[in-house]
Amino acid sequence: MRIFVTGGAGFIGALAVWRLLDLGHDVCVVDNLSVGHQAAVDRAAHLAGKSVEFYPCDVRQTGQMIEIMQSFHPEAVMHFAGLKSVAESVSSPERYYENNVQGSLSLIQAMQQCQVHRLVFSSSATVYGASGTPPFSEQAELGPVNPYGRSKWMVELMMRDVCAAHTDFTGVILRYFNPVGAHPSGQIGEWVQGSPNNLVPYVMGVLQGRFDRVRVFGSDYPTPDGSGVRDYIHVLDLIEGHVAALGLPAGLSVFNLGTGRGYSVHEVIQTMQSVSGRTIPFDVVDRRPGDVAISIADPGCAERLLCWKAQRDLTEMCRDVWNFAKCSPRGYE
Numbered sequence: 001m002r003i004f005v006t007g008g009a010g011f012i013g014a015l016a017v018w019r020l021l022d023l024g025h026d027v028c029v030v031d032n033l034s035v036g037h038q039a040a041v042d043r044a045a046h047l048a049g050k051s052v053e054f055y056p057c058d059v060r061q062t063g064q065m066i067e068i069m070q071s072f073h074p075e076a077v078m079h080f081a082g083l084k085s086v087a088e089s090v091s092s093p094e095r096y097y098e099n100n101v102q103g104s105l106s107l108i109q110a111m112q113q114c115q116v117h118r119l120v121f122s123s124s125a126t127v128y129g130a131s132g133t134p135p136f137s138e139q140a141e142l143g144p145v146n147p148y149g150r151s152k153w154m155v156e157l158m159m160r161d162v163c164a165a166h167t168d169f170t171g172v173i174l175r176y177f178n179p180v181g182a183h184p185s186g187q188i189g190e191w192v193q194g195s196p197n198n199l200v201p202y203v204m205g206v207l208q209g210r211f212d213r214v215r216v217f218g219s220d221y222p223t224p225d226g227s228g229v230r231d232y233i234h235v236l237d238l239i240e241g242h243v244a245a246l247g248l249p250a251g252l253s254v255f256n257l258g259t260g261r262g263y264s265v266h267e268v269i270q271t272m273q274s275v276s277g278r279t280i281p282f283d284v285v286d287r288r289p290g291d292v293a294i295s296i297a298d299p300g301c302a303e304r305l306l307c308w309k310a311q312r313d314l315t316e317m318c319r320d321v322w323n324f325a326k327c328s329p330r331g332y333e
C-alpha cells in the first residue's frame, strides 16, 4: 500500500516507517520536527534498505498536506503527529488543543479533499480517566483527567462523526497503553530532550548518566509494592497492531493496544537493573497529581477482531531500551 505517515520522525512513527518499508509498502512521512528527528527517518529507511519520501511540514498546514497527498496518492494515513506530555498539557492546554485537535482536523480535511478514506489514529489509554476499574475494555467509561487526554478524546469524537457521515471512510482508533522498547539494532528508540515524564526514558537517562536518580512517585497505592502499575507494551508489538488495522473494513473501529498485564515501577527498575547489570538509584517521593494507581488494558477485542496479540515481555522491552541507550548514547545526533 501507499501509506502517509504523520509524526514519522518521532519514537513510534519512525519505527512504524521502518516496519512498513520492511513489509514492502511505499511510505511518505510528514513531520514538523518540533520533537522528532529527520535522522530517525533516515535510520528507518537505512535499516529497511528502502527509500522514503520526507516532508518537514506541519499537519496544520492543510494546503501543504493536500499538495503532498495529491502527489503521493496515499491509500491510508497513519497519524502519529501530536504532542504527548500530560504535564505540559496542563500548563499549556491551548498548545495541545491547537496541535492535536486542530492538526487532526486539518489532516482529515486534506484527506477528504484528496479522496483518502483510511485513517489509523494514535489515541491513548488516558481517555479512560481515573474512575473505572482496570482492566479497561473499549466500552469502559471515558473521562480523561487532563488536556492531553481530552485532546485525544476530541479527535476520537471527530473520527466517529466523520465515519458516520461518510460511509466509505475507515477510521481506526488505537488506544495505546505504555509503549516502550526500541529497534533491536539500537538505532531507533525514544529520545527525549530535557527531562522525560515517562519512567522508562528517565531510567534510560540515569543509565546514561544524564540524570542522577529515578523518582518513584507514590509508595501507598493499592498495589503489591505501593508503586503505580502500568501495562507496558513493546513498541514493535504496538506497530503490528497498526499493520493489522490496515485491513479493516469501512466504519469506525476502536482497539486497546496493551498486553493485559501490569508491572509496577519497582518491577521495571529491577528489570532494567538486571538487563543492564547496573544499579539504578531511586528515591521514593509523593504521588504525582493526575497519576492513577493501575492502568491495564483488556486486549481481548484486538485479539478477536484485529487478530493481534502482543508477543514480547518486559525483559525484551528493557533489553531493547538498554541496547538503544548503548548504541545511541547521544540520541539522533
Ligand SMILES: NC(=O)c1ccc[n+]([C@@H]2O[C@H](COP(=O)([O-])OP(=O)(O)OC[C@H]3O[C@@H](n4cnc5c(N)ncnc54)[C@H](O)[C@@H]3O)[C@@H](O)[C@H]2O)c1
Pocket: 006, 007, 008, 009, 010, 011, 012, 013, 030, 031, 032, 033, 034, 035, 036, 037, 057, 058, 059, 060, 079, 080, 081, 082, 083, 084, 099, 103, 122, 123, 124, 125, 176, 177, 178, 179, 198
Ligand atoms: N509514547 C507514548 O507513551 C504514547 C502513549 C499513548 C499515545 N501516544 C501517541 O502516539 C503518537 C506518537 O507518540 P511518540 O511517542 O512517537 O511521540 P513523539 O513525540 O516521539 O513523536 C511525535 C512526532 O510528531 C511530530 N509532530 C508533533 N506535532 C506535529 C505537527 N503539528 N505537525 C507535524 N508533526 C508534528 C513531532 O515532531 C514528533 O516527531 C502521539 O500522537 C502520542 O500522543 C504515545
